[in-house]
Amino acid sequence: MKRFAALTAGLTAAGLLALSGCGDGSGTAAAGQKTLKVSYWPDNPTFSCIDPFQVYWIESRSIIRNFADSLTDQDPKTGKIVPWLAEKWEISPDGKTYTFHLRDGVTFANGKKLDAQAVADNATGWIATVKATNGAAYGASYIQGLTGAKVVDPRTVEFDLSAPNSSFLQATSTTNLAITDPAEFQLTPAERCTGKGVVGSGLFALDHYSAKVETVLTKRAGYTWGSETSANRGEAKLDKVVFNYVAEDSVRTGNLVSGATDIAWPRNPFSPQDEQLITKSGDTVESRSLPGVAYNLYANTSAGHVLADAAIRQALSKAIDRKTYATTIYGADYPAVQGPFETTTPYFRSLSDKLAYDPDGAKKLLDAAGWVAGADGVRTKSGKKLIIDYPITAGSAGPELLQAQLKQVGIELGLRTLTTAQQATYLKEGSYDLTSTYFTRADPGALQFILNPEVANSKALAINATTPDVTKRIQELFAEALQTTDEKRTERAYAELQDYLVDQGVTIPLFERLQKVGVSAEVHGFAFTSESFLKLNDVTKD
Amino acid sequence: MTAALVVAAEETVGEKPARRARAGVFARRPGFLLASLYVAFVVAVAFRPALFTGQDPYATDPAAAMRAPSAAHLFGTDIYGRDLWSRVLHGSPLTIKATLIALVIALIAGLGLGIVSGFFGGLTDSLLMRVIDVLLAIPGLLLALSIVTALGYGTIPVAVAVGVGIVPGFARTTRAEVLRVKTLPYVEAARAGGASWTRVLLRHILPNSWGPVAVLAVLDAGVAIIAIASLSFLGFGAAPPAAEWGTLIADGRNYLVTAWWLSLLPGLFVALLVLSLNHIAKTFQEVTP
The missing domain is CATH 3.10.105.10 (Dipeptide-binding Protein; Domain 3)
Structure with a gap:
């Protein structure tokens, strides 16, 4: 008879504990190590994935942006496509052939070279993934009409389309068409979703992805190929980034205000009350319309x-x-x-x-x-x-x-x-x-x-x-x-x-839809990408 | 629990002077009086919410959103500028209705199962009680959650789920009573007098066993209210814009730091009700000789 009472009491206690915002268990970083903590709303319950080509979940794409680079980048202010892994490119007059000239000396986090062959193998991998998932992979929407890519020389690669697609150049700047170590395409789409074999060329390396729990990125030494959209084009100023998932909006905001997390990143905009709370406690709210x-x-x-x-x-x-x-x-x-x-x-x-x-x-x-x-x-x-x-x-x-x-x-x-x-x-x-x-x-x-x-x-x-x-x-x-x-x-x-x-x-x-982000007063250099994702190149922490 | 049962058993045979004396005992306990008044108020609200507030619980007024409690808005206003006091009062019929349905289900099913089980004994008893054991083994809220997921959202499904969850307690209590009453001399006398089993069951055993169960129902009302509020807190309640108490508490929880009244005042309203019911039950226990 007392089961209900005991249970509800238990639930209430658990709720109060969570509300008090003490739930964060991530340990303190080693001396001198700069660790940035980001709190997201919950991970995708039905399709948790960190493989760039397959994922549609905004939060995962935001993480991917910081460990995998794309051929091009898009300027968040002007919407202009600018060079990144590709130094320059040409589009044939009929709009069916895109030729990219790659930057020299770029490597994946595992040391392998990012050359024309790697890019062409990515294109093959994308097309194979679309087939393997019956078109369910989100990246399918970006490569409409793509028939394949061929290597012209070690630094030049050519993408062929069956029909003109004026949004393809923008597509190459997205996280979904980020270039990864093509070895990953030998694994099944489901295996890649867990992060297995997913290696990018970004300024961080993917340390691990535990679906619905946390994602950890670690700094990559020797990174020099950032795009012109950030002031810092070299190595990251942080050693480690930990992303966790917090379901309750009030708890996420509470974590930020109490200093348990550095960035609170909700899916829906903060309530006006939460926004006041954040600014009152000296932290800032960054905002950008999601394109x-x-x-x-x-x-x-x-x-x-x-x-x-x-x-x-x-x-x-x-x-x-x-x-x-x-x-x-x-x-x-x-x-x-x-x-x-x-x-x-x-x-x-x-x-x-x-x-x-x-x-x-x-x-x-x-x-x-x-x-x-x-x-x-x-x-x-x-x-x-x-x-x-x-x-x-x-x-x-x-x-x-x-x-x-x-x-x-x-x-x-x-x-x-x-x-x-x-x-x-x-x-x-x-x-x-x-x-x-x-x-x-x-x-x-x-x-x-x-x-x-x-x-x-x-x-x-x-x-x-x-x-x-x-x-x-x-x-x-x-x-x-x-x-x-x-x-x-x-x-x-x-x-x-x-x-x-x-x-x-x-x-x-x-x-x-505005992407609002609560940023701790200790964090500097916060920036959005053109897709209103998190860009960590300039971010540093006191 | 046993003390309460004894009270009820005595009530059925109670004499008038004893009853009056007991009424005096209750009157000398201000806590009991307050609790009874509050329960009476909530029950009155449940039947005529409009008597206690002049405001429309569904009328939004964005200009007056998130106002703190004041004379104009006793409980303040919510994020859409709706009067929270009025919403709590208009939520009462839903929650009280759900509680009553849950109790009726538990009473009917519990009484039926308990009587059949206690009266026939043997294999029937063993089988029924094992089923009850299984129900007891599953945590009540978990059971209610699974039932409500299968039935869909709304006041009635929530009531059914909570009702089924508290059936085992009623069945067990009834069975124990029936086992006791069954062996009493007047039942044997009735049997010896040639009464059929059905007659003995309906005329002699049922009327003398259901009293304690009725008292248990009053005690369980508080538990049922908490369970129903928990389920509507989790989002299984009535369709918006109607709001059960649990829904109101849940809606305000994102604003705990900035607009405390949204969650805390409806929460206080419910907590007071359950406390009052418990206090009344406890007083009954204490005044029993």
């Missing part, structure tokens, strides 16, 4: 679902007060979202006018569509209530505010908390009216992996999001933007695409 697709809502427009009606999608969009949403959930100076893409994405176009808060416009649209206000404030049409089913995961901040905003115009947003099992299947089953997702990549092509059914991560979401003719038009616009090397044409196509997405109510932007 790529913003946090958008996607409707289920398949037959029988209420959002199949474009007018209701428009009304829904007009009924969202994005400014209030951002300031309430994330703080007074948090920017409102301005379009389907984040502001740091190349070719970004601000559509603030179209996304303005217009409850009267929303009501007019709903009236015209025949939905009349009912007694309890929820609109009805021929006896059916205007209820939109929006599945959520437990403990997410925001949906309840969205619910309250939509209620103002007579739309009832039904929040349904999903079990872990349901989370994996609800999209496929189509048992939703509205869902949300985002995608981080410093290129608008990223949206393809949400909306283009041929390459989308969730085919069901892509197919349900809109009608076949709209999908066709979106694919055409992507093709126009991608299959060219003419900058102007790309820009025009992407501009038209962004307008089209909002006009059709295919993407309903909800909020801009």
Whole structure:
């Protein structure tokens, strides 16, 4: 009989211990050793992986950036592609051949030479990995059209594409196409995910990756090939970096404030209260918009679902007060979202006018569509209530505010908390009216992996999001933007695409995704990469 | 536990003067009075929450978000500017309803299993009690978690899960009572008088065994409330924006340092209720001769 009481008491005690922020058990570093401690939110529960080509988890990619270099780098300020492992490159006029001239003297952490053969073997390995994982490897989205690479001379390598792909050069700057010791491709994709055989040429070496527990990087002596995006292009100023995973936001923030960790790196932005706490205790909050697709809502427009009606999608969009949403959930100076893409994405176009808060416009649209206000404030049409089913995961901040905003115009947003099992299947089953997702990549092509059914991560979401003719038009616009090397044409196509997405109510932007990071006062030289990942080249610690 | 059982047993045959004397004993204990008043208040809230607050528990007001407790907002406001006092009160019907459902399930199943097991004895008893043993071997919250994962989220599944978790205690208590009552002379007399087994069971054994179980139900109400709050704390509760007490505590835990009232005041509300129930139960034990 007392079992419940004893258990709950135990749970409470454990919770309090965790809350007090004393859970950090990492030992003190040896004298004179500089160890940086970074606290992330939990590792991927279903696909824990540290292999650059396969992983999509932002936190893992952020770690990879510091132990594996790429052919090129992207300037976070300008979005320009700059040399890194490749000193220079040429793109053939037809856009199908990329020739990279490699820097001399670069080696992997295990001492092997990083030459043209190693790069070409990487390309072969990527293509083989895509086949072995049936296209599930995240890197597949970066090498569309890549047929292989050949060695021209020991320092020159040539990538061949079957069709032009204007985002390929940017792709070579990402962590997913980081160059690793090609010996790793002899292992199975699953083995590589554990970190086995994963050796990069970065300024740190991967010491070990214990999924969901910690990742440790150690300094690499003799590193001299940093890109121009950092002031320090040589050896790291830290000896060791320890990444751990902390589930509770308040505990992670508490760890930073109490000095148990040096950098608190949450997935969702800090609450305004936590941000105040961090700045009050002398630490700083760094912030940068994550490039790529913003946090958008996607409707289920398949037959029988209420959002199949474009007018209701428009009304829904007009009924969202994005400014209030951002300031309430994330703080007074948090920017409102301005379009389907984040502001740091190349070719970004601000559509603030179209996304303005217009409850009267929303009501007019709903009236015209025949939905009349009912007694309890929820609109009805021929006896059916205007209820939109929006599945959520437990403990997410925001949906309840969205619910309250939509209620103002007579739309009832039904929040349904999903079990872990349901989370994996609800999209496929189509048992939703509205869902949300985002995608981080410093290129608008990223949206393809949400909306283009041929390459989308969730085919069901892509197919349900809109009608076949709209999908066709979106694919055409992507093709126009991608299959060219003419900058102007790309820009025009992407501009038209962004307008089209909002006009059709295919993407309903909800909020801009800012990567906020709490940095201890003892840490100097903090920097973001163009993908808003952690860049440790200039980082030092008192 | 035994003391409480004796109280109940005596209540059933109690005489009026004795009862009055005992009422006097209770009245002289201010702690007991306060506890009873608080429990009565929460029960009243559970049936008519709107009587105790004029504010809409679901109306957001971003401009007034995260206000500390004040006269206008007794418990302060949450991150969306909703009045927390009103949310706690409107959460009462959900939690109290879940507690009642859990207790009814435990009572019916526990009584049934206990009576059948105690009365028939032998193989039936052995089989049923081994099943109960298995249930007892699994930690209650773990059992409740597995059940609620299978049933899905919401108030009713949580109530069912907690109810099933406390069935073994009820079954064991009932069985012990039945074993005791079964051997009493009047049961033998009824048998000797030619009453059928069914009649003996329903007319003589059941009415004389269920008293202690009813008292156990009151004692377990506190345990059930904690269990239900734990499950809704873990996110298995009612769909938003409705909020059970556990959900309210969980929602505020990210703001413990910066907005303490979000978690602590609802937590205090629940803690006081459970303490009151325990205190009432303990008083019953103490005043028993």
